[in-house]
Amino acid sequence: MQHVQEKMVQVAGVRKTFGRRVVLRNVSFEFSAGKIVGLVGPNGAGKTTIMKSLLGFMPTDTGTVQILGQPVSVSMHTVVTRQVGALIERPAIYPFLSGWQHLQLTAASTAQMDWVVKALQMTAYIYRPATRYSLGMKQKLGIALALVTQPRLVILDEPMNGLDPQSVKQLRDLLLQLAHEGTTFLVSSHILGELEKIIDQVILIDQGQVLLQQTIAQLHQSAQAFLVISTTANERARRLLRSAGYSVTQREDQLIVPASAAVTPLLKIVLDAGIQILKVSQQREDLETALLRMLANEGE
Ligand SMILES: Nc1ncnc2c1ncn2[C@@H]1O[C@H](COP(=O)(O)OP(=O)(O)O)[C@@H](O)[C@H]1O
Ligand SMILES: [Mg+2]
Numbered sequence: 001m002q003h004v005q006e007k008m009v010q011v012a013g014v015r016k017t018f019g020r021r022v023v024l025r026n027v028s029f030e031f032s033a034g035k036i037v038g039l040v041g042p043n044g045a046g047k048t049t050i051m052k053s054l055l056g057f058m059p060t061d062t063g064t065v066q067i068l069g070q071p072v073s074v075s076m077h078t079v080v081t082r083q084v085g086a087l088i089e090r091p092a093i094y095p096f097l098s099g100w101q102h103l104q105l106t107a108a109s110t111a112q113m114d115w116v117v118k119a120l121q122m123t124a125y126i127y128r129p130a131t132r133y134s135l136g137m138k139q140k141l142g143i144a145l146a147l148v149t150q151p152r153l154v155i156l157d158e159p160m161n162g163l164d165p166q167s168v169k170q171l172r173d174l175l176l177q178l179a180h181e182g183t184t185f186l187v188s189s190h191i192l193g194e195l196e197k198i199i200d201q202v203i204l205i206d207q208g209q210v211l212l213q214q215t216i217a218q219l220h221q222s223a224q225a226f227l228v229i230s231t232t233a234n235e236r237a238r239r240l241l242r243s244a245g246y247s248v249t250q251r252e253d254q255l256i257v258p259a260s261a262a263v264t265p266l267l268k269i270v271l272d273a274g275i276q277i278l279k280v281s282q283q284r285e286d287l288e289t290a291l292l293r294m295l296a297n298e299g300e
Contacts, residue, residue, distance in 0.1 A: 007069065008033040008153055008184045009054065014063030016049055016208075023049050024208045027063070031186075031201060033152070036179045038199035039188040046208040047188040051088055051155050054186070067153060085151040087159060091142025095131035099141050102130060107148045116148045119174050121167075135162040143171065147178070154178075156187045160194050172198050192288045204291060211295060216287075223290040225259035226283050227266075232276040244269050 009031055016024035024046050031037045039047050052058045054065055056072045065072045067084065094102065099122060103113045117126050120140050125133065130141060139162045146154055160168050175185055176198055189195050192202065202219060204212045230253055231237045238255055241248045246266060249256045257266065259282055270277060285293070 006033045007031075008035070008067065009186065010064075010066040010069075011050070011054065012064050014050075014053055014065065015061045016046075016053065016058075017061055022208060024053070024060070027205070027208070027210055029203050029210055029213050031184070033184050034179060034182050035200045036175060036185040036187065036198050038192070038195040038202045039186060039205065040192050040195065040202055041188075041190065041205035043190055045190075045205045047190075047205065048089055048157055049208075050205070051086070051157050051186070051188065054155060055084065055086055055088070057088070083151050084153045084155060085146035085149060086155040086157075087142040087146040088155070088157045091138055091145060093130045093133070093138055093141070095129065097130055098128055099126040099130050099133070099137075099144070102141060102145060103148055106145050112148050112150065116144045119147075120144050121170060136164055136167060139163055140167065147174075150183070152182070153184045153186070156185065158188055158190070160189060168194075192291060193286065196287050202291075204295075211298075212291070219287050219290060222294060223285050223287060224293075226285070227257045227259050227261060227263065228279075228281050228283050229255045229257065229267075229270075230278045231255070231270055232278065236273065237270045237275050240269055240273055240275075241266065 007030055009029075011030065012028045014024050014027040015022070027046070027050060039050065041047055049058070053060050054067070054072065056065070056074050059074045097105075100113065100117075103116065103126075107113045107116075117123055120143060122137070122140055122144060125137060130138065133141065139159070143156065143159050146156060159171060163171065175187070179185060179198075187195060187199070195202075196216065199216055201213065201215050203210060229237075234250060234253060234255055238248050238250050241255070241257070246257055246261055263280070267277060267280070
């Protein structure tokens, strides 16, 4: 499985300014072939600018970008971009062409077009003029155009935007399937939750800086677990546990204790005070919460 270890993308020290405005500051990251990588950050963080730099769509001030070990720049992007499919921001739609005709402009064969139309379930409207497409249909056409040639690297900029939940699910399944077959994906979103089910790695950016690059497995490990307890007298139970040295917080009608606490002695304290326990469960913080907490700790 040598190709799996191959570096698909290497970005090193990229800086980008628009006039006086610094939009990317020393951006560096890399990832291997066969992965789905999430580029996550708030609006204006620089996700689209990073993707455009990767494709050689715009000059950068300093730094290098390589795809499959080959340098990419505005003047040298022909060799590699043949192996890259991309949807950046909105798809470019020609008003008088049908979806099918759009695909014809890009695809190498009818078989590729048939495959992508079926995979994205666009059969019902693919021959209609694209100008009459809904936002979601246009978005799907843009995704189809990025995928149709079955490139080795696919860059999708906020691809879930405008898609209904069913289409989001379809797209997730399709990306997982293609990644399993060896395609590498860089997918951006301002919502981690949108991507966390499919990505292998997350690159978190804010204000033009890479704040963190982690595997999803690492992120899952750092997500903290809690015991969530509700009793017939939460306020009194909280005071008892506090004075016994537990770190307890109260949220609505629940008491929350880090899951590292031993359960039996903790419950015994509550029961011995004549308080009934209504419910005990274990919960884990979601990845977005874990990320934000880690960033807040780093900033301290
Ligand atoms: N052509 C441009 N001229 C000036 N500023 C730009 C240009 N393109 C993007 N920016 C600015 O760069 C920053 C990052 O933009 P962008 O990469 O589109 O962020 P994101 O995709 O994460 O929302 C934003 O503050 C945006 O206003
Ligand atoms: Mg963007």
